[in-house]
Structures are given as structure tokens and as C-alpha cells.
Amino acid sequence: MSALRDFLRTPTGRFVALYAVILTAGFTVLALDPVNDSVVNGYTTFVAHQARLALLLLGERATVEGQVLASPRFSVAIHNGCNGLEAILIFVCGVLAFPSPWRRKLLGMAVGFVAIQLFNIVRIVALFYTGVFRPDWFGVSHVFVWQSLVVVFAAGLWVFWVQRYARPEATS
Amino acid sequence: MPGRKRRAEPARFWRRLPWALLGAALVWLAVRSGYNAVLTNTAQGLCRLGESPAVTQISSDGEAAIIGRMDMRADSGRLRFSLTQIHFNFVPFLALVLALPGWSRKGGWQGLVSALLLLTISHVMSLLWHVQYFYATALGPWSVANYSAFSREVLGGLQYFFDIAVTFTLPLLLWVGFFSQPVSSVLGLGDSGADRRIGDGAKEGGS
Numbered sequence: 001m002s003a004l005r006d007f008l009r010t011p012t013g014r015f016v017a018l019y020a021v022i023l024t025a026g027f028t029v030l031a032l033d034p035v036n037d038s039v040v041n042g043y044t045t046f047v048a049h050q051a052r053l054a055l056l057l058l059g060e061r062a063t064v065e066g067q068v069l070a071s072p073r074f075s076v077a078i079h080n081g082c083n084g085l086e087a088i089l090i091f092v093c094g095v096l097a098f099p100s101p102w103r104r105k106l107l108g109m110a111v112g113f114v115a116i117q118l119f120n121i122v123r124i125v126a127l128f129y130t131g132v133f134r135p136d137w138f139g140v141s142h143v144f145v146w147q148s149l150v151v152v153f154a155a156g157l158w159v160f161w162v163q164r165y166a167r168p169e170a171t172s
Numbered sequence: 173m174p175g176r177k178r179r180a181e182p183a184r185f186w187r188r189l190p191w192a193l194l195g196a197a198l199v200w201l202a203v204r205s206g207y208n209a210v211l212t213n214t215a216q217g218l219c220r221l222g223e224s225p226a227v228t229q230i231s232s233d234g235e236a237a238i239i240g241r242m243d244m245r246a247d248s249g250r251l252r253f254s255l256t257q258i259h260f261n262f263v264p265f266l267a268l269v270l271a272l273p274g275w276s277r278k279g280g281w282q283g284l285v286s287a288l289l290l291l292t293i294s295h296v297m298s299l300l301w302h303v304q305y306f307y308a309t310a311l312g313p314w315s316v317a318n319y320s321a322f323s324r325e326v327l328g329g330l331q332y333f334f335d336i337a338v339t340f341t342l343p344l345l346l347w348v349g350f351f352s353q354p355v356s357s358v359l360g361l362g363d364s365g366a367d368r369r370i371g372d373g374a375k376e377g378g379s
Contacts, residue, residue, distance in 0.1 A: 012352040016345055023345075027337035031329065086340040094344065139235075143256045144200075144263070147340075151264035152193060155344045162359045163182045 011099075019097035026089045036080070041067070044083040050117070051078070051124040058125070069124070074131040076124065084120035087154040088113055094158040100166035108161045119153050184273045185358040192270035196263045208232040208255050211292075215299040228303060239303050244311070251306040258302075258339065259295045262288075265343035272354040283350035294342055298334035305331040 007013040029035055048064045055062035055071065062071040067078045091112045095105050123146045130141045212232045220226035227242040232255065240250040269275050269284060276284075305327045308319035319327075348355050 007349075010352075012348065012356070016349045019348075020341075020345060023337065023341050027333065031332055081336050086336055090341055090344060093341075139254070140256070143254055144197075144260050147260050148193070148197070148263040148267070151261065151340055151343055152189070152267055155264065155268055155347070156189065158344070159182075159185070159359060162361075 015097055015099075019093055022093040022096050023089060026093055030085060030089070040080055040083070040085065043085065044078050044080065047083045047117070047120065047124070048078050050121050051128070054121050054125050055128060060128075069128065071128075074128055074135075076128055076131060078124065082124075084116055084150075087116045087120070087150045090151065090154040091116060091158050091161075094155075095161060095166075098158075098162060098166055100162075104165045108165060112157050112161065115157060116154060119150070123150065181273055181357040182360055185271050188273065189267065189271040193263070193267040195270055196266035199266060200260075200263045204235075204256075204259070205232075207259065208235070208237070211255060211259065211295055211299060212237055214296050215303065218296065218300060219303055230299070230303065237299065237302075239306055241307075241311075244314070249306075249310050249312075251302070251310065253302065255299075257335070258298045259291075261339050261343050262291060265291060265346055268343060268347045269351060272351055272358060274357075275351055275354050278353065280351065280354070287346040287350040290346060291342060294334065294338050298331075298339065301327060301331040301334050 008017055030040055044067045045064070048067050048069050051069050052062045052064045055069070060071050060073070062069060064070070069076050069078060092109050095108045095112065127138065127142055127146065131138045134141075209232055212230045216228055216230040219228035219230070225243070229238075229240045229242055231238050233252075235254055235256050236252050237255050238250055238252050240248070265287070269287075274280075305324075308315055308324045308327050315324075
């Protein structure tokens with residue numbers, strides 16, 4: 001217990017604690033019914049439309065009904081947890097918890113948001129084609145491969161932001 | 173030279189990351205079936221500690237966990253869900269660790285074991301909330317008779333947190349928490365006095 005107290009007194013410990021608090025707050029807000037109904041569901045539908053656009057560019061006759069991306073070849077339902085918001089929270093909360101000027105935080109959050117969404121569209125399109133060509137691989141690809149990649153991508157993006165924009169030398 | 177070293181560490185991290193991801197995935201593939209059995213047996217034992225008579229049954233069937241009760245008819249509801257969804261975060265966590273240059277120095281192995289222990293505890297907790305939420309919501313009149321609406325809400329919230337929030341965020345938290353020194357090097361904050369540097373950042377940043 002005293003080791004934990006000592007750790008929390010260090011700046012790294014404070015960062016981890018602040019990060020955990022902001023993450024908890026963020027996920028709590030997303031879990032609230034009104035937020036889920038009006039923001040998360042709407043956002044998930046928006047993601048489905050973005051993925052449809054990407055599939056149209058690739059020559060697929062894709063349509064969106066609610067949060068289901070459908071085509072004559074395969075259909076994927078985009079649920080809460082698949083819309084990229086978790087990765088965005090991992091990144092944004094890391095940016096908010098790390099000490100750096102607000103201007104750099106805002107820029108990082110804006111660029112990171114777009115980057116994670118682009119990555120998520122790639123993920124959905126890749127899963128669509130996995131379903132088309134290797135439907136038996138869909139489950140492992142969905143849960144194991146792409147969720148791992150999403151977490152590493154969000155963490156890597158945060159590392160990149162700190163390396164390039166947030167550390168003391170970069171901010172002076 | 174220290175300046176060159178500080179520039180080299182972040183670059184080495186990026187070069188190592190794809191290989192670390194591959195290595196972590198291979199380790200996960202090698203241990204997952206044994207880990208599934210450990211996870212389901214531990215969760216079953218913990219569930220039964222709070223039961224009289226002890227009736228919870230949790231078994232693993234390939235990648236799935238199957239949850240049921242011995243005091244219910246064989247055709248009663250059983251929950252089957254992917255254990256990979258619970259413990260896939262082992263892969264991103266291990267990949268981030270293995271990508272750190274010099275992660276095993278200065279108590280790195282001890283940190284890895286401690287972090288993996290916490291990760292395992294989170295997996296067991298996640299499985300326990302799945303069991304409780306299944307009992308509270310999916311067994312018809314039995315669920316209604318034994319769980320209040322409030323407890324269903326609480327269990328639903330806990331399941332959500334362990335399913336999504338904890339699963340997705342724990343890798344980064346453990347990585348920074350248990351490997352603060354090599355992480356600070358990778359972030360470009362210096363090898364030594366990493367904590368002091370993060371503190372300096374706060375002063376200069378003015379956030």
C-alpha cells in the first residue's frame with residue numbers, strides 16, 4: 001500500500017492516476033443512456049456511412065440500414081465497441097492527462113481523432129473483405145487481430161504525440 | 173552522446189513495435205488454451221465461494237466460456253461467449269512492453285510479472301461480472317426473483333466497464349505504470365530522472 005502511495009506521489013504516478021480518472025469519467029459519460037442514445041448511436045451510424053463510402057469507392061454495392069453495413073456479398077453490424085470511440089478515448093484521455101500546453105493538446109486531439117477514425121474505417125473495410133473471402137476467419141480477425149491493433153494504434157499515436165509535440169523541448 | 177541516445181530510443185521503439193506485436197501474438201496463441209482453462213476454473217471457484225450450495229458451472233470449450241447452473245434443468249439457459257474478448261488485451265500490452273528498448277533491465281521482469289498478474293485479475297473479474305449479469309438478466313423468473321432492478325443496473329454497468337473500458341485501457345495504463353523509466357526514454361523524456369522530467373513538462377506546459 002505504501003509502495004502505491006509512493007508511486008502516486010511521483011509525476012508518473014500522478015499521470016497514471018489522472019489518466020485513469022479521466023478515462024473512468026469518459027467511459028461513464030458514454031455509458032449514460034441519453035448520451036448513448038443521442039450521441040453514441042448517431043456516431044456509430046455516421047461511422048457505418050463512412051465505411052459504406054469507402055466500400056463504394058472499392059466498387060461494392062454497399063448500403064447502410066441503421067448500424068448495419070450490408071452488401072449482396074456480406075454484412076457487418078457495427079456495435080458499440082466497434083465504432084472507434086474506445087480508441088479515441090484511450091488517446092484523448094492520454095493527451096488530456098499529460099502535461100503540455102492546451103494548444104498542443106487541442107491540435108493533438110483533433111488530428112488524433114481523424115487518424116483513429118481513418119484507421120477504424122480501414123478496420124471495418126478489412127473485416128468486410130475478411131467476411132467475404134474468409135468468413136471462418138471473421139471472429140478471430142474481429143476480436144483478436146483488429147482489437148489488438150486498435151489498442152496499439154491508439155497507444156502508439158499517443159507516444160508519437162508526446163515525442164513530437166508534448167515533451168518539454170518540443171513545447172519550448 | 174546522451175542526446176544521440178535520447179533521439180535513438182524513440183526510433184528503436186517504432187522499429188521494434190511490429191516485431192513485438194508479432195511476438196506477443198505468438199505467445200498469446202501458445203498460451204491461450206491453457207489460460208482459458210485457468211481463467212474459467214478460477215472464476216468458477218470464486219463464484220462458488222459465495223454460493224450455498226455451490227452450483228455455478230463455468231467451463232471452456234475452445235475459445236468460448238460456457239456458464240450455467242447445476243440446480244437448473246439441463247435445457248435452461250446457458251451463456252456461451254468468447255473468452256478472447258476478455259483477454260485479447262494481453263497482446264497489445266505485451267507488444268508495447270517488448271517494443272521498449274531495455275524493458276527487462278532494472279526490475280523489468282518483476283514489473284512484467286506484476287502487470288500480468290493485474291491483467292489476469294481483471295480477466296477473472298470480467299468473467300465474474302459476465303456470470304453475475306447472466307444470472308441477473310437471462311434466467312427468466314429466477315432472475316427476477318433473485319435480483320432487483322437496481323442490482324441488474326449495477327451488474328450491467330460493471331460488465332460494461334470490464335468488457336470495454338478496462339479491457340481497452342489497461343494495456344496503456346500498466347505499460348506506463350510499470351515501465352515508467354523505459355517509457356520515459358521512448359517518449360524522449362530522458363533515461364534518468366524520468367519523473368522529474370514529466371514534472372518539468374507540467375511547469376513549462378502551463379496546462
